[in-house]
Amino acid sequence: MNVLKRPMFFAAIICSLAAVISLYYKSIAFGLLGCAISVFVLLIFLKKYKYITVAIAILVFSVSLFCEFSQIEKIEKYDNKNISGEFLVVEEPDKSDEYYTFVLKVSNCDSLPQNSKYIVFDYKKTKLKMGDIVSANIELDVISKYNEYRLYDYSNGIYATAVAKKVIKTGDKNTFYNVAGKIRGYVKNSISTRFSGNTAGLLLAVTTGDKSLISDRFSSNVKTTGISHVIVVSGMHLSIIMAAIFWLFDRLFYNKYLRSFLSIAFVVAILAIGGFTMSITRAGVMFIIAGLAPIFSRENDSLSSLFTAITGVLILAPFAIANISFLLSVLSTLAIIWAVPFYHKRIVEKFNIKSKILDIIIGIFLCSTFAIIFTLPVTIKTFGFVSIVSPITNMLITYPITIALIVNVFALITGAIPFVKYISYPLFWIAGMCSKFTVYIVNLIAQLPITVAVLPKVAFWWSIALLVLIIGYMYYYEYKRKRSDLIANYT
Numbered sequence: 001m002n003v004l005k006r007p008m009f010f011a012a013i014i015c016s017l018a019a020v021i022s023l024y025y026k027s028i029a030f031g032l033l034g035c036a037i038s039v040f041v042l043l044i045f046l047k048k049y050k051y052i053t054v055a056i057a058i059l060v061f062s063v064s065l066f067c068e069f070s071q072i073e074k075i076e077k078y079d080n081k082n083i084s085g086e087f088l089v090v091e092e093p094d095k096s097d098e099y100y101t102f103v104l105k106v107s108n109c110d111s112l113p114q115n116s117k118y119i120v121f122d123y124k125k126t127k128l129k130m131g132d133i134v135s136a137n138i139e140l141d142v143i144s145k146y147n148e149y150r151l152y153d154y155s156n157g158i159y160a161t162a163v164a165k166k167v168i169k170t171g172d173k174n175t176f177y178n179v180a181g182k183i184r185g186y187v188k189n190s191i192s193t194r195f196s197g198n199t200a201g202l203l204l205a206v207t208t209g210d211k212s213l214i215s216d217r218f219s220s221n222v223k224t225t226g227i228s229h230v231i232v233v234s235g236m237h238l239s240i241i242m243a244a245i246f247w248l249f250d251r252l253f254y255n256k257y258l259r260s261f262l263s264i265a266f267v268v269a270i271l272a273i274g275g276f277t278m279s280i281t282r283a284g285v286m287f288i289i290a291g292l293a294p295i296f297s298r299e300n301d302s303l304s305s306l307f308t309a310i311t312g313v314l315i316l317a318p319f320a321i322a323n324i325s326f327l328l329s330v331l332s333t334l335a336i337i338w339a340v341p342f343y344h345k346r347i348v349e350k351f352n353i354k355s356k357i358l359d360i361i362i363g364i365f366l367c368s369t370f371a372i373i374f375t376l377p378v379t380i381k382t383f384g385f386v387s388i389v390s391p392i393t394n395m396l397i398t399y400p401i402t403i404a405l406i407v408n409v410f411a412l413i414t415g416a417i418p419f420v421k422y423i424s425y426p427l428f429w430i431a432g433m434c435s436k437f438t439v440y441i442v443n444l445i446a447q448l449p450i451t452v453a454v455l456p457k458v459a460f461w462w463s464i465a466l467l468v469l470i471i472g473y474m475y476y477y478e479y480k481r482k483r484s485d486l487i488a489n490y491t
Contacts, residue, residue, distance in 0.1 A: 002478070003338065007050050008307035011057040015314045019321040022065060023154065033062045057311050065318045071113045072159050078111055079142040082165060085109025088174050089132045090117065092181060092210075099123045103158070107133060117157055122164040131178025133170050138162035155323035183269075184208050187412055195432050203435040206405050207412075218439065221446035226372065226390025227397065264288050285309035302337040306330070327378050335374035340366045342474050361395070368394035373470065376463035385454045389445050396445075397438045404434035 003009045014036045022029035040055035087104035094101040100122045106112050120138055128134065142160045143153050153159070191204045192213060201213035211219065222228055249259045271284045285308070310330060313320050320326050344366050353359055368391045372379075379386055387393075411427035414420050445451070 002475075003303060003307075006301070006304045006307060007054045008057070008304055008311060010051075011054045011061075012307040012310040012314075014058055015061045015311055015318075016321050018061070018065065019314055019318050022069075023151070023319065023322060026069060029065070030062070033058060033065070037062070057315070061311065061315050061318065064315050068318050071116060074113050075116065075140070075159050076142050078140050079160075080140065082137055082139050083109065083111050083162075084137045085112065085135075086170065087118075087134055087136050088177065089128050089130055089134065090177055092130045092184065093122075093128050095125075100125045100128075102128055104134070104136065104138075104162075116159070119153070119158055119161045120164050121161070122167060124164065124167070126164070126167040126169075128167070128169070129178075130181030130184070131173045131175075133172040133174060135168045135170055136164060137166040138164050151319075151322040152324075154319040155317075155321070155326070157317050157319070180269075184210065186416065188213075190412055190415060190428075191408075194428055195435070198439045199432060199436045202439055203404060203408055203431060206401060206435075207408055218443070221442050224387060224389075224451040225393040225442050225445050226387025227393055227442065285312045306333055306337065324378065324382055328375050331374040331378065332371040335370040336367050339370045339374070339470060339474065342477075343370070346477075364395050364398055365391060368398075370470075373463075373466060377460055377467070380455055380460045380463055385452045387452050389448060389451050393442065393445050396441050400434040400437050400441075404431045404438065407431040407434070 014032070018029045018033050018036075021032060036058050037055060040051050040058065043051045044055060085106060086108040088107050089102055090105045091103040102120055102122065103117055104120050105117045106114055118138065118140070120136075126134075140160050140162050143150050143158070147153075153161075187208055188204055188210060191200050191207070194200075195203060198213075198215055198218040201211065201215070201218065204213050205211050214222075249262060267284050267288055313326070340363070344363055347353070347362060347366075348359060353362070371394075372386070372390055376386060407427050408431035411424040411431055414427065415424035
């Protein structure tokens, strides 16, 4: 699968570059976008019509980026000032001993941009829930260029924090966020009442991304064993759930429009339960595209869907490119759907592997290894170390955690229906055993004398060189194959 033959690859690359540059040099970023649009207009003039979609995507991204900077400028005018208005609680509050932290989105405020979000620290510890609409007076603190959390906050669409002076619940609720919050509450209650400790914590984390039940020690073990992606609701989790849902819908519903509608509805619901994190949103866009494909009588192309999803996410949130989870999700997905099939096929052909079990083991090993290699530059740049036990850990927990997630989702669904509630009991037991096994494996491997390798700064460039080598061989192999076919045709 050649990425260069997919027009949306260029849209994803140009939008990503412009987004990164704009975080430091706004004028250069807009200059790059101007050049890109000019080039694609020229290509359209030359009747290269397949690039029209690319040109439109880049143009829409440019408008989105301009609007985002316009929003930042409006917010900066109110730095260190008190603002009053109506806000929506869009995340479950995070509680600490000194204060509660919650994210508010503007519902009705004359001063601040509509739908802009703010991290609010409430020292009065007002009891709020996701979906509550509140009347609040907050003191804004704009995130400066030198703030150490700037990239993280910008990547989540937050350009200022605030201290709550006064927060009053209006009694009104946002139906969508309120329902999502209740579902998350139901999931947490169902799991915590049946399981305890890290078994419950891991099961809750893989289902909703809520890590509140996980101990600090187990959280540290997760990082050292290189399976942090497991306890962050991401594309992997959505892929597992949607694969089961697509399989079920294909057998229950014959109308392609109904199948597409229900598939997209499930994706949106899962995104809400997962908290609309950047990594799961990227995967959500991919599956929405996959859900729409049958309507247009087209086969879903994973690579094109990925690049379209990247572009779509950046249009909705231009600074998502700075989100570490989003980057890790994109790069690992690219590795699994692009590099792994190529090298898997080469290995099976070269060693003439016939055993299905061995074939599966090789596939799992390659998925884990290439996901690590493709995400290595980001991992080194961000954390400064890499887990050397990650491949073996992932091989051991991939199937148990997959079973745990699928079975737990169906257990939660059946557990909410009175007439079939009894079916959930054995399902919860299976999910719990798989979670317990995963916790045991992670803790066991974390006790090994050496689990991580602390790398020097130069390792970043070595990781880039390794990526270039891996990708370069793929193109070199394809070049040799086409050349051989050409020679064979002439002879």
